[in-house]
Amino acid sequence: MILNLLMMMAPEAAGKAAEGAGKAAEAAGNAAASAAPGMPSAEAIQGLHKFPVEAPHSWATLPQASTFAEGVDTLYLFIVALSVFFFVLVMGAMFWFMHKYRRLSPDQKTSSITHNGKIEFLWSAIPAVLLVVIFIWGEIDFVKQTAPPSDAIDIRVTGQKWSWTVEYPDYPGKILTSNNVEPRVTMIVPKGRPIRLTMTSRDVIHSFYIPAFRVKRDVVPGRYTNMWFEPTQVGEFNLFCAEYCGDQHSRMTGIVKVVEPELFEDILADYAKLEPNEGESMADFGGRIYSIRGCNACHSTDGSAKVGPSWKGLWGKTESLADGSSITVDGADGENYLKESILDPNAKVVSGFAPQMPPYAGQLSDQHIEALIAYIKTLK
Ligand code: CUA
Numbered sequence: 001m002i003l004n005l006l007m008m009m010a011p012e013a014a015g016k017a018a019e020g021a022g023k024a025a026e027a028a029g030n031a032a033a034s035a036a037p038g039m040p041s042a043e044a045i046q047g048l049h050k051f052p053v054e055a056p057h058s059w060a061t062l063p064q065a066s067t068f069a070e071g072v073d074t075l076y077l078f079i080v081a082l083s084v085f086f087f088v089l090v091m092g093a094m095f096w097f098m099h100k101y102r103r104l105s106p107d108q109k110t111s112s113i114t115h116n117g118k119i120e121f122l123w124s125a126i127p128a129v130l131l132v133v134i135f136i137w138g139e140i141d142f143v144k145q146t147a148p149p150s151d152a153i154d155i156r157v158t159g160q161k162w163s164w165t166v167e168y169p170d171y172p173g174k175i176l177t178s179n180n181v182e183p184r185v186t187m188i189v190p191k192g193r194p195i196r197l198t199m200t201s202r203d204v205i206h207s208f209y210i211p212a213f214r215v216k217r218d219v220v221p222g223r224y225t226n227m228w229f230e231p232t233q234v235g236e237f238n239l240f241c242a243e244y245c246g247d248q249h250s251r252m253t254g255i256v257k258v259v260e261p262e263l264f265e266d267i268l269a270d271y272a273k274l275e276p277n278e279g280e281s282m283a284d285f286g287g288r289i290y291s292i293r294g295c296n297a298c299h300s301t302d303g304s305a306k307v308g309p310s311w312k313g314l315w316g317k318t319e320s321l322a323d324g325s326s327i328t329v330d331g332a333d334g335e336n337y338l339k340e341s342i343l344d345p346n347a348k349v350v351s352g353f354a355p356q357m358p359p360y361a362g363q364l365s366d367q368h369i370e371a372l373i374a375y376i377k378t379l380k
Contacts (some may be wrong), residue, residue: 025059028079063232065258071141071212085284096142109309140207145215148228152196155187159199159206159219159241160358162248163297169266174272175363178239178254185271186239186254188262189231196228202358207243210256216242223296274368286375289368298299301379308357309350315377322349337371 064070074265127269158165164178166187180184200209201221208227209216217227259267274292276285290296290311298307309319315334320326327337327348340347342364345357364372 004123043211063230063235064214065230065237066210067230068141068145068214068217069088069212069232071144073133075137078137078358082130082134094202101268101317117274118192127160145228146226148196148226149194152228153189153316155195155197157187157197157199157208157219158202159204159208159245159252161204161246161356162241162252163294164208164241164252164254165294168272169267171268172271175293176272177292178252178297183255183303184255185236186259186272187256188264188268189256189258191231191234191258193261194230196226196230196315199225199227203356204245205243206241206245206252209240210237211240213256219244231256234258234260276367276371282371282374284375285380286371286373289364289372290375292362293360293368295372301309308353311376311380320351322351322353335373338376339369342369342372 009111062069097172154169156167156169164186165174165232166178168174176186176188179183195209197217199217199219200217200223203221205221206219207216207218210229213229213231213258215227215229217225219225237258238258239254239256241249242251244253257267257271274289276282290301292297300310301305301308301312303312309312314329316330318326318327318328328334329337337348341357343361346355346359
């Protein structure tokens with residue numbers, strides 16, 4: 001309501017600012033698409049904050065895009081309003097008493113004050129009642145958020161440094177991976193259907209956070225955590241990792257795409273599709289797999305070192321391995337080495353890199369691996 005008031009006082013300026021932000025985000029999106037891999041540009045980082053769906057009010061930064069959003073916002077505004085009310089009350093009383101009981105002459109003595117039982121009771125009882133109200137209100141929303149309906153669509157989320165893998169057990173073979181390449185779609189869900197996420201981590205603690213849905217939950221190695229939501233708006237919404245998990249933490253982002261329920265299966269199949277397009281070369285297909293399956297999170301194609309060795313110039317190169325031996329990535333041996341490194345990455349680790357790549361056995365077919373190898377061969 002305070003924000004509403006501000007809005008009433010300066011609607012023009014606020015509207016303009018929102019419009020300007022939208023334009024900047026659009027430009028940043030374009031910049032991000034053409035930016036070189038490695039560290040993102042300032043524009044690209046700004047682009048991560050674009051919210052393609054309109055916020056409910058021009059002063060708000062976040063759309064209310066799930067059934068939880070309004071409840072969370074209402075409680076939040078209630079707490080803010082309550083805090084402002086008591087801030088004004090306490091500060092006002094303080095300044096008024098400072099003036100009223102100021103020292104009037106140099107020899108004036110402070111009167112003897114003992115205590116006032118009634119006031120002391122009230123200043124404990126009133127805040128206590130208010131806190132209980134906030135607790136019960138919050139608890140009702142919290143319980144709602146922790147109990148997914150039984151007809152929810154199951155989605156499994158795996159966090160790892162520094163990407164998300166999203167699998168659909170009800171739709172076998174459909175896997176999406178976050179990667180910082182447009183269109184950055186990491187999860188596709190139908191509007192108006194409850195979605196239940198079962199989440200775990202391969203390495204450290206991450207946190208799965210979709211601000212527009214007002215949901216956030218830790219993703220912990222060695223155990224499963226649950227989260228659910230029901231999207232109410234079609235559109236694209238930002239997804240963030242909200243737990244510092246290493247130096248690429250801020251790039252562990254993605255987009256949750258909410259679609260009309262009748263289009264859901266088609267769109268999911270389209271985004272998760274991993275078949276060569278008609279007339280597409282194996283190398284081009286491999287290039288798509290590289291970004292769709294998130295290889296790009298750890299392997300650059302421009303020679304820069306990321307979590308894993310760069311793929312640029314990999315074919316034909318002699319790699320020294322952590323065990324002291326070396327291998328020339330060429331011919332049949334080279335192909336076998338690359339295939340083994342995809343299916344069982346810890347078998348031969350390149351010296352200087354930590355053995356932290358997840359095995360892709362069962363996630364990529366022989367055709368996918370052939371395509372990836374064909375793509376690697378083109379990266380001279
Ligand atoms: Cu994953 Cu921060």
